[in-house]
Amino acid sequence: MGHPASTYRLQITPTFDLDAAREVLPYLRALGVDWVYLSPLLQSGEGSDHGYDVVDPTRVDAARGGPEALERFSSDAHELGLHVLVDIVPNHQGVQVPRENAWWWDVLRLGQDSPFEPVFDIDWEAADDRIVLPVVGDDDMPTGPGAPIGHVRVFPEEGELRYYDLALPLAPGSADDVIDAERDEDGAVTGHDAMRVHDRQHYRLIHWRQGDFRINYRRFFTVTGLAGVRVEDEHVFDLTHAEILRWVREGLVDGLRIDHPDGLRDPRGYLDRLAEKSGGVYTVVEKILEPEELLPSDWATAGTTGYDALAEIDRLFTDPDGRPHLDEIAAKRSNDDLDDWRSLIHYTKRQVTDGPLHSEVFRITRELVAAGVDHPNIVDAVSEVLSYFPVYRSYLPEGESHLELAARQARTNRPDLAEAIDHVFPALATPGHPAAERLQMTSGMVMAKAVEDRAFYRYTRLTSLNEVGGDPSRFSLRLSRFHELQQRRQAERPAGMTTLSTHDTKRGEDVRARIHALSEETELWAESLRELDEVAPISHGPLANLVWQAVVGAWPASRERLAEFAVKAAREAGDRTSWTMPNAGFEKELRRAVDAVFDEPVAASVVSNVVDALRDAGRSNALAAKLVQLTLPGVPDVYQGTELWTSSLVDPDNRRPVDFSSRIAALEAILQGARPPVDDTGAAKLLVTAAALLLRRGRPELFTSYEPVQASGSARSNVIAFDRGGAITVATRLPIGLERGGGWGDTMLHLPSGEWIDQITARQYRGGWPVAVGALLAEYPVALLARPS
Template structure:
């Protein structure tokens, strides 16, 4: 939704979905968001459907049309935060009335720290006042372009006195780093945390959603950023009671061997599925060789874990300093009544810092109660690792104990906030910092992936599948993946052809324009260009330039968002332009070979995705080819007419569309088998063999990600068989038993 896609535009997609055999249309947030929002996750009013999309009537038209087409609707909701801006009517009421506002309990604000800090000014308040830009205008205080509501009954006119009499303080934007008094989304100060653990807040945040459910207009729910909530488990229990049997999925990023907690959900949104698919299609020896070459050429960290540990320290100090100081303050209050230990300020700072840096997952789930045995063991390991970095681990141990077994309100407050901060820290460190610094193989630098485990085998895939609930989502692309599914498969192909990969790096390094580009940036530049390479794309240069600027600033090594280094960024852009012009003039054979292998792997990925236990989630445009980098590149407009015609298109776009339609038909015709049948993966003579088996039939998929062709019963078509990297067979049960 948004950027030209409103409810009426969405109606136009329904015929295409029916034709493909897709069951549900999955919408990004539809509630009123900040004016001009490109994504909708900055909700300003959860009690209203956004007029910019067509409002309540527009949604009714879409719902009616979807029901007529037998297409369900899944809504994406954002319980964790709303927009921290003057467009948020609930927040405006709080700015006027402070803690007397009906909505004051809705927002996660630290009122004990003083007035609510608004880091919205382009200049310090005093500078604006000296310039005569702070003026009372009726019941608002104008500060440059801003008009912030005033407390009722305050009659003074002096700007400084008037400002000090408010429940808020307007400050220069640079103060957001360490001076905010509201809970943010990660380090995004423009979003404010909501306290949905409180019943009244839950009711107000979900009232409209529950109305739509009661009207039969919504058939499923996706819950954004579940780990930001104070009590995810409690929230989900409350939501389940409110929505009954309506299915819902949580955006939960699982790390390593972490399992989804015992929550009343259908499953996750599927990032771990994307990770295992990419790993099982990668070439282990090729990935290892590229890794060794990268370390040799760049002098970078030997493991991603090392790079992330460095990134964590940087993120805590640079981006999450406000959260660090708040945790130190909460720890200081929690220690106050204790007679057995009296830590000083530095001891508290280094203990909290060490615990945050050592924490390996998004969070534990104590929720102010008592930790599970698993969380207790995890926190014990974290405390041991954190304490080993200090002269004494005593304070670390005491804080860890408060987090896992809070004994009073102060310790509970520390426990809850620590759990909320660890998720923000890991996401910023892993996905948004280290993932742009550690660059030997970018397909592994993905949401929910572990770059230190770039490859997997059939047994790994089988082990993963056996513990899946079978009702979770299986995604390969989303609005948040760092590369779209087809772009990622080109990078997986990078591991299949390490000689070609290294020749592309050597060629780029030989360009005179590359002299001022750091080696790890050059690796990133080459892979990003490969991922979306299309000599006929008129926007390719601009897309890559915009992406490289974002990647460099997120990596925060040679430039950053708040203090960009124009010369460093320009050097990378000049090198990028030279490389793309060179490729256009004479496309390297190595590039063509990797692109061709990537196409084969895209088909393997699609077939494997449709065979895994769960519900495949097909991101917009991915019915055909979709080559994109991280947002906003992956949210560009989709050509609906091209999607309609994709099944008859030549090349990969047509092959993907035909294969998808065939597999969706297969899933429909054998619904019971795909819902409840057994899944097995094993290494066969030709490649990876995946089976879905039931009492009446068995579906057998054979993949040859290494590039050899295989022949199949249903796929590929005869004219495509010679080059197909996969085969698909449907066998009756008795034949399947004999064949096995």
């Protein structure tokens, strides 16, 4: 079977279940797709549209079709020659509604005596052998010593304690002495009698704001409803993977995508065990790599899910000459002195370690103290080291250099902590030490919450670069460096994924492609922002820059979608409003600014003018990025629906249903010979996608190496071209500058000798001497050349 030629990601939901997905398999086959890549399928929480909150890992989600639907889907896919890749979630389980997760319910009921207690990553000693549940609202907190928590009710006959709609189990016998207590109209024991029962449970209800400091089970980042799983325990691995391995064993599934391996105690050991028990099926990991960071070479995986490739491609289509002016625009709009990316992320990381993830810092320090390592400033020292981690996670002993760098920068920034850092560093750098393992598990949480979910919404110079796996301070890539990185990918991870859009990207690929073009229209952008400040003011300068870039990038879009994005972005940024302390006045201001684009002619005209100026360049960038991604070394993934133009923004906007009927009709026309123009329909993008996928699947021998193809002439820097071993990609860069310079002119491409056929236009070319780029790209801004079969 080997590895895929390509994958196509489908979001399986209760409204687009496995049987609905089965209906589009013939279309995917015709498109050129090789493997179908499915979002999580195990039983998730009721109403979940993403599937990452698994509540029962022993069965296929009934709302997604159940096991019979998976069998039908797999059978039809295989009959069409398509293989199946499934996303799995080993790091955590959903516990938002305890009754839905039988294992969690049993642990709440029996505590450490539950046979499922080893499944969850709980620090019992930190809370007097109880699980801390931060669920109590402001109005229900005890009014004084010994006062009860409001709305806590006990139903002895049903074996439940309830706080509003939250039902929790009672420990056996814990309510026996209140059977005859006074009841309310619903038959519940309340008040002090209910609190006496509460105090006998294996859990403790606390105020929701105390959770960041007192919670004692590992969460997925800061999500209280997702509890960490101890999959490093072989028994737990077997429990949580029995159903997944059945899929593999019975041939229902051919490959696996591993969600968030950085959250695991031992990612390398996990992947080794998975490879052994799955027979070594094709496996990729959702591992976020920082620029220049390499995936550990001894991991049993084909590679990452492709965010590293996304970051490289994005920077190929930004104009380095636009950087100084965009820097100036951002600096003038800044509200503070955190314009420097490194200073900003250190600040946001400390916000996270001192706030939402402080309980995880406490857990690291408890491990240190338990091992005899203590210091008066130990918490501050660990937080400071975490705030300087240069990558999501280090893997000891290979990653000790990352830890050393973090410690060195922490000492420099906080000389008052140097002694404490020196004291704790040896333990943190010792492979296998509990504190070292916990630090590694936590550093990725800090990076994700502080950078992806906070700094990305504060650093607004060019927001198309604010994407998972990318460093926004890195503005562009030289062509020569881009080629070097792809040659490295070909040599080291040729079967890892590449991507442009996922269910987690902050902005869809075509939105980013249009925003990239702002790097070539900086004067227009500066003037447009000045006008928007007057007619649709947003009092926070950086956020205004971010919101208006999103509006321009996604236009046309509904006011509801744009307003929801603006409010979410502001809450993620966390400096004028937040998820936990919403600022109703500021959020109203944001919605009013978005409304102005629809209701005020001047605001509408400003946005329309920018969109008109960027539209053609954005489409050129989008087609070029798509073809480059689909033909680079690696396995290209197409996120559902992105074979046509997509104006998606951050989730849940990027998980909207896909209209496959329009795509099926457009593909039928293309396969019958249509060559659609580059227009609003997006059919040109579908043509490019189909051409690349069909060639990769049909003639894999043309994609076995990577060599740059050199261009000469006045516009040589505006073309990227590379030969994959018989398939040559040619794509336009920086199209606005190209047009201003007079077009392609004397620019030539030096094709290898022989006959070449453009898979997009069917035109033929003879290599061996220079070919005019203007002729190659006369109809579309891209070409895909292949030798005749």
